[in-house]
Amino acid sequence: MTEPLVQVRGLVKHYPLTRGIVFKKQVGTVRAVDGVDFDLASGETLGLVGESGCGKSTVAKLVLRLEEATEGQVFFEGEDIHDMPHGRLRELRRQIQIVLQDPYSSLNPRMTVGDIVAEPFAVHRSVAPRESWRRRVQDLLERVGLDPDHVNRYPHQFSGGQRQRIGIARALALDPQVLVCDEAVSALDVSVQAQVINLLRQLQSDLGLAYLFIAHDLSVVRHISDRVAVMYLGKIVEVGERSDVFREPGHPYTQALLSAVPSPDPRKAGENDRIVLEGDVPSPADPPSGCHFRTRCWKATERCAAEEPALEVRAAGHPDACHFSEIRHVVR
Amino acid sequence: MSDKTRSRPDTRDVEPRGAARDQTGATGAAADPSGGEAAGELSGRSASLWADAWRELRHDKIFLVAAAVVTVFVVMAAFPVVFTRTNPRSCDLSRSLGRPSSENWFGYDLLGCDYYAQVVHGARVSIVIGILVTVIAVAIALVLGSLSGYYGGITDSIIARFTDVVFGLPFILGAIVILTVFENRGLFQVTLVLAVLGWTTMTRLMRSSVISVRDSDYVLAARALGTSDFRILTRHILPNAIAPVVVYATIYVGIVIAAEATLSFLGVGLQLPAISWGLMISDAQYRIAEAPHLLLFPGMFLSLTVLSFILMGDALRDALDPKLR
Amino acid sequence: MPATEMLPSSTPTTKRRPDHEGPLLEVEDLAVEFRTRDGVVHAVDGVSYHVDAGETLAILGESGSGKSVGAQAVMGLIDSPPGHITRGSIRYRGKDLLGLDEGARQRVRGRDIAMVFQDALSSLNPVFTVGDQIAEMYRVHEGASRADARRRAIDMMDRVHIPAATSRFDDYPHQFSGGMRQRIMIAMALSLGPDVLIADEPTTALDVTVQAQIMDLLAELQRESTMALVLITHDLGVVADVADRIAVMYAGRIVEHGPVIELYERPAHPYTQGLIDSIPRMDDDREELVPIAGAPPNLMKVPSGCSFHPRCPIARDECATDEPPLYAVWSGRESACHFWEEVVSSHD
Numbered sequence A: 001m002t003e004p005l006v007q008v009r010g011l012v013k014h015y016p017l018t019r020g021i022v023f024k025k026q027v028g029t030v031r032a033v034d035g036v037d038f039d040l041a042s043g044e045t046l047g048l049v050g051e052s053g054c055g056k057s058t059v060a061k062l063v064l065r066l067e068e069a070t071e072g073q074v075f076f077e078g079e080d081i082h083d084m085p086h087g088r089l090r091e092l093r094r095q096i097q098i099v100l101q102d103p104y105s106s107l108n109p110r111m112t113v114g115d116i117v118a119e120p121f122a123v124h125r126s127v128a129p130r131e132s133w134r135r136r137v138q139d140l141l142e143r144v145g146l147d148p149d150h151v152n153r154y155p156h157q158f159s160g161g162q163r164q165r166i167g168i169a170r171a172l173a174l175d176p177q178v179l180v181c182d183e184a185v186s187a188l189d190v191s192v193q194a195q196v197i198n199l200l201r202q203l204q205s206d207l208g209l210a211y212l213f214i215a216h217d218l219s220v221v222r223h224i225s226d227r228v229a230v231m232y233l234g235k236i237v238e239v240g241e242r243s244d245v246f247r248e249p250g251h252p253y254t255q256a257l258l259s260a261v262p263s264p265d266p267r268k269a270g271e272n273d274r275i276v277l278e279g280d281v282p283s284p285a286d287p288p289s290g291c292h293f294r295t296r297c298w299k300a301t302e303r304c305a306a307e308e309p310a311l312e313v314r315a316a317g318h319p320d321a322c323h324f325s326e327i328r329h330v331v332r
Numbered sequence B: 001m002s003d004k005t006r007s008r009p010d011t012r013d014v015e016p017r018g019a020a021r022d023q024t025g026a027t028g029a030a031a032d033p034s035g036g037e038a039a040g041e042l043s044g045r046s047a048s049l050w051a052d053a054w055r056e057l058r059h060d061k062i063f064l065v066a067a068a069v070v071t072v073f074v075v076m077a078a079f080p081v082v083f084t085r086t087n088p089r090s091c092d093l094s095r096s097l098g099r100p101s102s103e104n105w106f107g108y109d110l111l112g113c114d115y116y117a118q119v120v121h122g123a124r125v126s127i128v129i130g131i132l133v134t135v136i137a138v139a140i141a142l143v144l145g146s147l148s149g150y151y152g153g154i155t156d157s158i159i160a161r162f163t164d165v166v167f168g169l170p171f172i173l174g175a176i177v178i179l180t181v182f183e184n185r186g187l188f189q190v191t192l193v194l195a196v197l198g199w200t201t202m203t204r205l206m207r208s209s210v211i212s213v214r215d216s217d218y219v220l221a222a223r224a225l226g227t228s229d230f231r232i233l234t235r236h237i238l239p240n241a242i243a244p245v246v247v248y249a250t251i252y253v254g255i256v257i258a259a260e261a262t263l264s265f266l267g268v269g270l271q272l273p274a275i276s277w278g279l280m281i282s283d284a285q286y287r288i289a290e291a292p293h294l295l296l297f298p299g300m301f302l303s304l305t306v307l308s309f310i311l312m313g314d315a316l317r318d319a320l321d322p323k324l325r
Numbered sequence C: 001m002p003a004t005e006m007l008p009s010s011t012p013t014t015k016r017r018p019d020h021e022g023p024l025l026e027v028e029d030l031a032v033e034f035r036t037r038d039g040v041v042h043a044v045d046g047v048s049y050h051v052d053a054g055e056t057l058a059i060l061g062e063s064g065s066g067k068s069v070g071a072q073a074v075m076g077l078i079d080s081p082p083g084h085i086t087r088g089s090i091r092y093r094g095k096d097l098l099g100l101d102e103g104a105r106q107r108v109r110g111r112d113i114a115m116v117f118q119d120a121l122s123s124l125n126p127v128f129t130v131g132d133q134i135a136e137m138y139r140v141h142e143g144a145s146r147a148d149a150r151r152r153a154i155d156m157m158d159r160v161h162i163p164a165a166t167s168r169f170d171d172y173p174h175q176f177s178g179g180m181r182q183r184i185m186i187a188m189a190l191s192l193g194p195d196v197l198i199a200d201e202p203t204t205a206l207d208v209t210v211q212a213q214i215m216d217l218l219a220e221l222q223r224e225s226t227m228a229l230v231l232i233t234h235d236l237g238v239v240a241d242v243a244d245r246i247a248v249m250y251a252g253r254i255v256e257h258g259p260v261i262e263l264y265e266r267p268a269h270p271y272t273q274g275l276i277d278s279i280p281r282m283d284d285d286r287e288e289l290v291p292i293a294g295a296p297p298n299l300m301k302v303p304s305g306c307s308f309h310p311r312c313p314i315a316r317d318e319c320a321t322d323e324p325p326l327y328a329v330w331s332g333r334e335s336a337c338h339f340w341e342e343v344v345s346s347h348d
Helices: A056-063 A086-092 A113-123 A130-143 A148-152 A160-172 A190-207 A218-224 A242-247 A252-260 A302-306 B049-057 B061-078 B115-151 B153-168 B171-181 B187-198 B200-214 B217-224 B229-241 B243-265 B277-287 B293-320 C067-075 C102-111 C130-142 C146-159 C178-190 C208-225 C236-242 C260-265 C270-278 C340-345
Strands: A006-019 A025-040 A045-049 A071-076 A096-099 A178-182 A210-215 A227-232 A235-241 C025-036 C039-051 C056-060 C083-092 C113-116 C196-200 C228-233 C245-250 C253-259 C327-330 C333-335
Touching: A006 A056, A025 A045, A025 A056, A025 A235, A045 A056, A045 A218, A056 A178, A056 A210, A096 A160, A096 B217, A113 A130, A113 A148, A113 A160, A113 B229, A130 A148, A130 A160, A160 A190, A160 B217, A190 A218, A190 C270, A210 A218, A227 A242, A227 A252, A235 A242, A235 A252, A252 C208, B049 B293, B061 B115, B061 B293, B115 B153, B115 B187, B115 B200, B115 B229, B115 B243, B115 B277, B115 B293, B153 B200, B171 B187, B171 B243, B187 B200, B187 B243, B200 B229, B200 B243, B217 B229, B229 B243, B243 B277, B243 B293, B277 B293, C025 C067, C039 C056, C039 C067, C039 C083, C039 C228, C039 C253, C056 C067, C056 C236, C067 C083, C067 C113, C067 C196, C067 C228, C102 C113, C102 C130, C113 C178, C130 C146, C130 C178, C146 C178, C178 C208, C196 C208, C208 C228, C208 C236, C228 C236, C236 C260, C245 C260, C245 C270, C253 C260, C253 C270, C327 C340
Parallel strands: A045 A210, A045 A227, A096 A178, A178 A210, C056 C228, C056 C245, C113 C196, C196 C228
Antiparallel strands: A006 A025, A006 A071, A227 A235, C025 C039, C025 C083, C245 C253, C253 C333, C327 C333
16 A cells, blocks of 8 residues: 555644733643544545534644644655745645635635635746636636636625635645645535535546545535544544444444434434433543543443543454444444 | 536525524524625625725715815815915914904904915815824834734734833823923924824724734635735735724824814924914914904814814724624 | 413423414414615515424525524514515414514513524623523513522523533523533523424534434423424424424425425425435435535525526426415425426326
């Protein structure tokens, strides 16, 4: 097997909690990302799922080095993104791009669509001569399914789905190898969401893109991903091939998460053996000892409080982080 | 792609959910109570913030009147000959304190100079100082406010603390103290002192405005592209953060004009033989009984100018942010 | 009002007996428009539905479909201007709410019909404790004493399963998680024992595991009290789980209405069909989703005829000119499509 395109190793991001304005005093630490490892191969889609506050969006920012990591490395083609001079990083930005969640705030309202999509060329002047920008922008708009004659319009003149396409066109301008999609379809209406999902799949097969697809919507992740990683409180608790994780989840959190998704099929509504979790996600400023999930877990024992489970292959046949891992079928 | 969409007018914002309020005054969902900038495209017009604001302002009677008055005063300051061909310094003592008449509506001052010509020529100092001080203050605010808001951390701490220290100096009192030091006080000195004391509010405004824009997703997207800080500031942050500063600057011109008049009135601003409304009012105060017109006309012009700038600023703010109304 | 209402009871199961014929809540031909500087937004344009005691009606629609505005009109929460109810009636127990003065309307709100919003954080007042906010309902509406109101508020917090309700009475909204805040909103809405609860996207802002808890809670509370639930949502999954009947809204109108299972299995309107085809499903590995082409219309410029025709795969010429009525498909099923027979038979 060839080396993965992106390798994330021991990634940690802690935010200090401070008090005071002039004399800041650190009173705690928010462990947003607390030791995350994963690989992303060329042309594949890795879905990263988890609930709000689990740290998945921070992972997105760390992979692009939009935030500095507290610890750990992100290798792109063997080079550590978090340990390279800014000049080199700027070059590397051409290879990894991001599509953000909110189609309303991710486009500068004072710029025309043409200027927005051409901005990558203006930033990386060596990519394309100025005369070619307009043609390239129009090609990009056409590629994402927009009318190329709309370059002089402003973002607010487009619907949410169309704006998201503009954001995708901007991300594609520099011909990247990796696209980080941070909740890229979550803000869209279902009928439009499907259009954008299909577009992303189309682009992947045309351009050979690798996606790090971050989302809270499990059905969307299931639909688009090759492999899936489940995050809880700053850690990956289970990772594997899509069908393995969805059909034969080993970690109790994954099982609860999957079983909680309401099925859009009323006939199945009753027969669902839904695992309803008690309580709330603990604060990442004060995570439980040992296994982070133990406070809501029905299997928890003393061992879970004392010993942190490693992410390794257990009963489920793919890596999970539960001492008492066992397969339970929750999706029918 | 089979689902290629035609461009269709924006619709998602149309549902004015913000229209709902329950008894406790809570809104149902985050929404724009104005019913939405929705559908800007409908009429095919470009509807950027400023274009929208202009469309609004064109129908705002108060703004139109204020703008007309300001225009008149600016023309008066630049080309006084449009309004009077009389030299304000050609005086005739025999006309001393002449009352307004049908021939000469504004009357004459103590030295028998044409008071209308005096008042007209007085506009120049006010307008020049007002605009000059504001331009300098805006320039300082843009630079310091942007740096402070964008970079945060130690840069912000230093700039913000320094701003706070200057902000702590009382505007008029500080100006009196500093100006008293100068032997000769002309346009330059007064402008300098007002500018030195007057940039703080706008800097703080700029800083908070930059902070609110700094964390928006399009700035994040720009950073992901490897965009330089300078480009992010000039292309993304400034155009989106400048509106409140522009509004305040408009109002500020009026404040500065009033301040200059106050200082001149108190005898620490401009000195004779300069022609300034503040000086005229100062002179007039001793003869208010025998020659009230000496106070009336410069006072009226001063108030009208100040009021016009403030009204313009108010209208601009409303037009830029319809949610405030 | 019967006296049971005034009793300090935490079990509103002993509600008034129906004192009229017909449905509990009936909305007929309701139209709401917003007059903005850019034009008139026809947010709701001739909507009719009804709901009975103990029943759950889901109103399904995407953003801009008018589903929330319709509910706000029922609650009397449309700000005017810019909002105007231009026609229709809203009858609660046979009495038209639109004819009531503001004072009478106020009494209906909360006591008879209550509402839960999507965003619990902004719906709660941050400067008062949650206990006070619930207790206030009893003090203001029922003139309960401070001690009595406190006791009943704690009862209510227990009923929505807030752990250690007594000790959490004095906590502020920001000290609760999203799911707990939504429970508090539900406690407030149910405090006066309403007959109808309108829940506007009650779980949309919540995580999926918490969503499940809240939906379970709503179902449980409904079972206890034979309350009617109007659930407004965009999520077909949530609807399938809890609703008895569904009304699908598009561009301010109801385009399809019927019992949940029939409607999912044999949709009779191309829009409903399109929605079902466009959602990715957990139990299905389809490679390609089938989206609906285009985007929802601008409500200032709703297409002529059938407002769905520009996006409709089976649209004919007459769809652009003739507005379809709600055809009765069969008993309890309606579809606003000229060619509903074609849509239904496509499932065979």
